[in-house]
Amino acid sequence: MSLTPNLTELKSVLDVSGSGELTLSEDDLHDFARGAAFLGTGGGGDPYIGRLMAQNAIREFGHPKIIDVNSLDDDATVAFVAMLGAPTVLNEKAASGADIDLAVMRLSERLGRPIDALMPAEIGGVNSTVPIVAAARLGLPLLNADGMGRAFPEIQMVVMNFEGVRATPFVIVDEHLNSVIIETGTAKRAEDFVRSVAINMGLSCIVAGYPMTGAEVKRATVHNTLTEALEIGRAIVAGRRAGDAVGGLVRRLSESSIYGHARILFDGKIVDLRRETTAGFSIGHCKIESLNGTSGAMDVQFQNENLVALENGILRAVVPDLITIVDRETAEPIPTEALRYGQRVKVIAAAAPKLLKTPQALEFIHPRCFGLDFDFTPIEELTT
Amino acid sequence: MSLTPNLTELKSVLDVSGSGELTLSEDDLHDFARGAAFLGTGGGGDPYIGRLMAQNAIREFGHPKIIDVNSLDDDATVAFVAMLGAPTVLNEKAASGADIDLAVMRLSERLGRPIDALMPAEIGGVNSTVPIVAAARLGLPLLNADGMGRAFPEIQMVVMNFEGVRATPFVIVDEHLNSVIIETGTAKRAEDFVRSVAINMGLSCIVAGYPMTGAEVKRATVHNTLTEALEIGRAIVAGRRAGDAVGGLVRRLSESSIYGHARILFDGKIVDLRRETTAGFSIGHCKIESLNGTSGAMDVQFQNENLVALENGILRAVVPDLITIVDRETAEPIPTEALRYGQRVKVIAAAAPKLLKTPQALEFIHPRCFGLDFDFTPIEELTT
Numbered sequence: 001m002s003l004t005p006n007l008t009e010l011k012s013v014l015d016v017s018g019s020g021e022l023t024l025s026e027d028d029l030h031d032f033a034r035g036a037a038f039l040g041t042g043g044g045g046d047p048y049i050g051r052l053m054a055q056n057a058i059r060e061f062g063h064p065k066i067i068d069v070n071s072l073d074d075d076a077t078v079a080f081v082a083m084l085g086a087p088t089v090l091n092e093k094a095a096s097g098a099d100i101d102l103a104v105m106r107l108s109e110r111l112g113r114p115i116d117a118l119m120p121a122e123i124g125g126v127n128s129t130v131p132i133v134a135a136a137r138l139g140l141p142l143l144n145a146d147g148m149g150r151a152f153p154e155i156q157m158v159v160m161n162f163e164g165v166r167a168t169p170f171v172i173v174d175e176h177l178n179s180v181i182i183e184t185g186t187a188k189r190a191e192d193f194v195r196s197v198a199i200n201m202g203l204s205c206i207v208a209g210y211p212m213t214g215a216e217v218k219r220a221t222v223h224n225t226l227t228e229a230l231e232i233g234r235a236i237v238a239g240r241r242a243g244d245a246v247g248g249l250v251r252r253l254s255e256s257s258i259y260g261h262a263r264i265l266f267d268g269k270i271v272d273l274r275r276e277t278t279a280g281f282s283i284g285h286c287k288i289e290s291l292n293g294t295s296g297a298m299d300v301q302f303q304n305e306n307l308v309a310l311e312n313g314i315l316r317a318v319v320p321d322l323i324t325i326v327d328r329e330t331a332e333p334i335p336t337e338a339l340r341y342g343q344r345v346k347v348i349a350a351a352a353p354k355l356l357k358t359p360q361a362l363e364f365i366h367p368r369c370f371g372l373d374f375d376f377t378p379i380e381e382l383t384t
Numbered sequence: 385m386s387l388t389p390n391l392t393e394l395k396s397v398l399d400v401s402g403s404g405e406l407t408l409s410e411d412d413l414h415d416f417a418r419g420a421a422f423l424g425t426g427g428g429g430d431p432y433i434g435r436l437m438a439q440n441a442i443r444e445f446g447h448p449k450i451i452d453v454n455s456l457d458d459d460a461t462v463a464f465v466a467m468l469g470a471p472t473v474l475n476e477k478a479a480s481g482a483d484i485d486l487a488v489m490r491l492s493e494r495l496g497r498p499i500d501a502l503m504p505a506e507i508g509g510v511n512s513t514v515p516i517v518a519a520a521r522l523g524l525p526l527l528n529a530d531g532m533g534r535a536f537p538e539i540q541m542v543v544m545n546f547e548g549v550r551a552t553p554f555v556i557v558d559e560h561l562n563s564v565i566i567e568t569g570t571a572k573r574a575e576d577f578v579r580s581v582a583i584n585m586g587l588s589c590i591v592a593g594y595p596m597t598g599a600e601v602k603r604a605t606v607h608n609t610l611t612e613a614l615e616i617g618r619a620i621v622a623g624r625r626a627g628d629a630v631g632g633l634v635r636r637l638s639e640s641s642i643y644g645h646a647r648i649l650f651d652g653k654i655v656d657l658r659r660e661t662t663a664g665f666s667i668g669h670c671k672i673e674s675l676n677g678t679s680g681a682m683d684v685q686f687q688n689e690n691l692v693a694l695e696n697g698i699l700r701a702v703v704p705d706l707i708t709i710v711d712r713e714t715a716e717p718i719p720t721e722a723l724r725y726g727q728r729v730k731v732i733a734a735a736a737p738k739l740l741k742t743p744q745a746l747e748f749i750h751p752r753c754f755g756l757d758f759d760f761t762p763i764e765e766l767t768t
Contacts, residue, residue, distance in 0.1 A: 044509055106567075110494075180581075181494075183566040189562055196580040197564075 022066035022227065025133070029054055032235030036332035038232055038249070038348075039225070040124020040151040041322045043282075043305035045066060045083065046335055050129035057097070057133040057321060059338050064135030069145045072117065076214035079107055080147060082121040083201035084155075084172070084194065096175060100134045103173040103208040104231045108180055109213055110169045119143040119217065121158060121210075123225045124151025124305070125335060130206070142226075147210065148352035149222035149258055150322050152365060153281055153304040155194055156187035160210045162361040163220035170194060170209035174201035174364050188364075195279075203277070222353045227256055236331045245331035246346050254352045261380050262349035265309050265316045266298040267291065267328060270343045275336065286325070286339050288347065298347055300325060302336045307370050309347055317349035318372065320356040320365045321379050349379050391514070395600040401599070406450035406611065412593065415436055415617030417513060421717040422616055422633070422732075423609070424508020424535040425603035425706050427689035429467065430719055434513035441481070448519030450567055453529045453607050456501065460598035463491055464531060465518045466505040468539075468556070468578065480559060484518045487557040487592040493551045493752050494565055503527040503601070505542060506534025506592075509719060514590070523721060524612075531594065533606035533642055533737035534706050536749060537665055537688040539578055540571035545747040547604035548626050554578060554593035558585035572748075579663075587661070606737045612642055616654045620715045629715035630730050637734045645735035645764050649693050649700045650682040651675065651712060654727045659720065670709070670723050672731065684709060686720045691754050693731055701733035704740040704749045706766045708732050759765055 024032055028242060028270050029051050037047035056062075058325035072078070108115050118138070120131040123146045135142035147158030160169060172180045172194055180197050184190040190209075212220070234253055239248020246264060253262035268288040275284035285301040296312040306323040309316045317323050327336045328346045356365060357378065367374040408416055413435050419430035428434075442448075456462070465488060492499050499739035502522070504515040507530045519526035531542030545551060551571035556564045556578055564581050568574040574593070582589050596604070616636055623632020630648060652672040659668035669685040680696040690707040693700045701707050709718045712730045740749060741762065751758040 110565075176569060176573075178568040178577070180567070180577055182562075183490075183564070184562040185560060189560075192584050193562070194579055196584045197577055200576050200580045259583055308493075 003034055014068050015361050023063050024054075024058075024066070024230070026055060028230060031237060032226070032230045033233070034236055034333065035229035035231065035233030036123050036128035037125050037335065038236075038324050038326070039149070039322065040122070040128070040333070040335070041305045041324050042302050042334070042336040043153065044122060044124025044128070044335070045126030046152040046338070047125045047129075047333070048058055050126035053126070054129040054132040054136075057136040061136040061139070064132060065141040066144055066226060067117065067141045068153045069143055069218055071120055071219065072143070072214035074213060074215040074218075076116040076213060077111065077113055077210045078117045078119055078143060078214065078217050079104070079208050080119045080121040081131050081208045082127045082205065083130050084205050084207045091167055097133065097137055098177060099175055099206040100130070101137060102177055102179060102317065103171045103206045104134060104138060106171045106173070106181060107169060107208040107211060110171070112168060115140065115211075115326045117143055119221065120226070121155075122146055122148040122151040127151065128226070128229060143217065143221070143334050144226045145217065145221040145223045146225045147221055149225050149356065150320070151305050155191045155207075155209065158210065158363050159222060159355045159361070160212060160216070160220045161187040162355065162358060163362060165183060165210060165212045165216050165220050167210055169211065171207060172197050172201065173206045175204070212335050222258065225258065230258060240330060246348070248327060249326070249331045250348060259322070259350045263379065265323070265349050266311060266347040268298065268345065270339060270341055270345060271297070273339055273341055275339070282336055284336070288345060291344070300347060301372070302369055304335065304336065308367065308372055308374065309349065315374055315377065316382060317376050317379050318360070318367050318376060319370060320352040320376070322350040322352060351379055359366040401461055407447050408438075408442075408450070408614070410439060412614060415621060416610070416614045418717065419613035419615065419617030420507050420512035421509050421719065422708050422710070423533070423613055423706065424506070424512070424717070424719070425689045425708050426686055426718070426720040427537065428506060428508025428512070428719070428749040429510030429511045430722070431513075431717070432584075434510035435543050437510070438513040438516040438520075441520040441596055445520040445523070448516060449525040450528050450610060451501065451525045452453070453527055453602055453605065456527070456598035456601060457600040458597060460500040461495065461497055461504055461595060462501045462527060462598065462601050463499050463592050463595045464505040465590065465592045466511045466728070467514050468582055468589050468591045470653055473578050481517070481521055482561060483557045483559055483590045484514070485521060486561055486563060487555045487590045488518060488522055490555045490557070490565060491553060491595060494555070499595075501525045501527055503605065504530040505539075505591075506530055506532040506535040509534050511535065512610070512613060518739045519680070523738050524729070527601065527605070528610045529578040529601065529605040529607045530609045531605055533609050533740065534704070539575045539591075539593065541749050542594065542599070543606060543739045543745070544596060544604045545571040546739065546742060546748060547592060549596045549600050549604050551594055553595065555591065556581050556585065557590045559588070562645065602629065606642065606739060609642065612640060624714060629713065630732070632708060633710070633715045634732060642737050643706070643734045647733055647763065648730050649671075649707070649733050650695060650731040652682065652729065654723060654725055654729060655681070657723055659723070668720070672729060675728070683755070684731060687754055690720065692751065692756050692758065693733065699758055699761065700766060701763050702751050702758050702760060703754060704736040704745070706734040735757060735763055
């Protein structure tokens with residue numbers, strides 16, 4: 001089987017570094033991982049571990065080519081690659097690399113053709129950097145796009161599915177190189193099988209799926225999210241230097257062509273935290289009280305990712321809009337598994353990308369899909 | 385993909401019907417299913433449903449060629465095909481046929497070569513007839529052999545595994561034609577994944593696995609078990625005509641070159657029965673009291689199949705030896721899911737095939753593998 005990419009037609013049209021192509025330096029990787037952690041809304045695993053994995057892979061295999069979606073041939077074959085499991089477990093078991101190679105190889109074997117480019121399934125923590133590792137290892141270009149423009153806990157919750165792209169064949173590989181290939185009629189059914197296998201694999205696996213054409217990638221993914229993560233990470237750092245990290249973050253989000261609206265929902269300290277790994281997910285909630293004790297409390301509920309923020313029982317933001325808890329001074333995003341009692345934090349909300357708010361998207365990512373008894377009201381329409 | 389069998393080199397050397405080839409007539413199917421139900425030791429699903437499935441497939445597609453193991457080329461490709469799940473569910477959901485075709489096709493695709501012949505995984509209830517359906521539908525020869533010489537609940541519990549044949553690639557398909565291909569380092573690991581997927585598929589699926597060469601089939605399967613099942617079924621019917629059905633059964637088993645030893649363990653009526661479908665299995669036990677009330681009671685425990693028979697707390701037979709509960713008058717084998725309070729039954733034990741009693745076999749089918757705190761003592765060595 002050949003995994004040699006068909007690069008002849010591919011050219012990068014993305015110019016962030018000035019060299020005609022996005023190359024993430026080690027400094028960039030810090031900013032990128034930080035920005036991705038924000039977009040991960042608490043899920044997707046520890047950005048620190050993800051960054052180290054990407055750094056090591058780039059040192060060993062060189063920088064992967066990060067290419068613009070529009071530079072892709074319409075008939076190119078693209079798939080996503082990701083880690084899947086509960087963040088609390090993902091942090092203890094980093095991918096070896098051989099598992100990543102095997103997942104992409106098995107998918108290519110099943111398709112009967114080489115994979116031309118890889119894509120992140122989601123932007124968030126470790127899953128924004130695993131595709132960098134994969135692209136570096138396999139010498140494949142990485143698309144500047146992803147399937148969510150944020151992170152979500154289940155595999156049917158991606159724009160590809162909302163827009164009619166098949167989830168399968170879908171490959172799962174564990175650290176012992178056991179592999180499972182799933183083919184189902186619907187993405188939700190694939191999720192059922194994937195989750196039960198993932199639980200058996202100890203809740204830390206590499207997955208490759210949603211094989212699609214270049215034409216499908218162009219209409220059914222959120223574009224430029226790697227650049228967006230890098231810029232958000234840079235804005236946090238610039239904001240720190242200017243003495244207003246959270247302000248810098250919120251301003252950058254408000255100017256974004258993908259998110260476009262953001263606000264600080266709450267400022268306080270964590271006074272209660274419940275979190276358990278159950279049914280393959282890290283599920284729980286976090287209660288934050290205002291520092292002066294006068295403004296009541298905010299409750300944030302999560303299933304891997306933060307799902308809803310209630311202030312004194314009033315809805316302030318709800319999925320698919322983004323809710324991220326950050327350090328109140330440094331604006332460092334805090335993954336759900338790193339939340340601790342007593343932390344002083346701000347809760348930030350940002351508007352979801354448009355492709356997450358279509359009627360067909362809300363069939364899969366409406367608050368009720370997460371067991372929440374709320375209608376979806378975009379944060380732009382909720383009172384401040 | 386081609387599923388055309390390579391029949392040029394295959395010739396039947398099995399002469400049961402006198403035509404040089406085993407052909408199961410409709411009458412034979414009754415006897416065969418009855419004998420297989422005995423060898424299924426309570427598991428493997430309802431032989432009645434299995435027989436109807438085989439009968440319909442033969443009417444529609446013609447008789448499959450049932451061939452002797454020794455007529456197989458050493459480099460032929462063989463795989464088993466079976467239903468997998470809890471018997472209580474298997475009885476409610478019969479295979480559609482398309483699921484069987486897809487399972488074999490997916491395995492062949494993954495192997496990159498056609499399957500030359502099919503084999504039953506086990507002899508027992510529905511799983512002795514599903515391969516007949518598959519062979520008839522696909523026009524493939526069926527081997528006169530199986531992986532157990534009886535039935536067992538898990539996929540690592542086959543002679544192929546004991547003798548070093550890989551279980552995977554292993555394919556699972558459900559009634560909606562969702563498919564999963566599993567590749568693992570060990571058969572036990574495959575079982576873990578298969579079971580979790582099967583639970584998600586509603587505990588009734590078609591599986592195809594243990595792809596092996598003709599040479600492997602010759603050394604790592606129990607030979608002639610289709611003939612054996614037919615002969616056991618015939619002996620029961622002949623015994624009925626002679627007024628001693630159970631006697632006819634036990635004599636035939638004692639003369640068998642595969643089993644060679646059998647006895648009646650107990651005679652009585654069922655006075656207690658507990659059975660639940662849990663963790664993907666039908667698990668429980670059955671208490672039988674002697675009819676005159678003087679000889680105490682026998683307790684038979686099962687996990688899909690009957691595992692151990694205790695008479696007043698004393699071990700009378702234990703897995704891998706065969707334990708089957710039959711009607712005390714007709715010697716009709718009673719599957720665990722058909723056991724009823726008040727049934728008048730005899731408990732029959734037969735010695736396991738030799739390949740189930742090797743040290744490497746007992747690593748997988750020792751009583752302790754089923755959670756039973758007994759050493760394995762062959763029935764020949766237990767006092768009568």
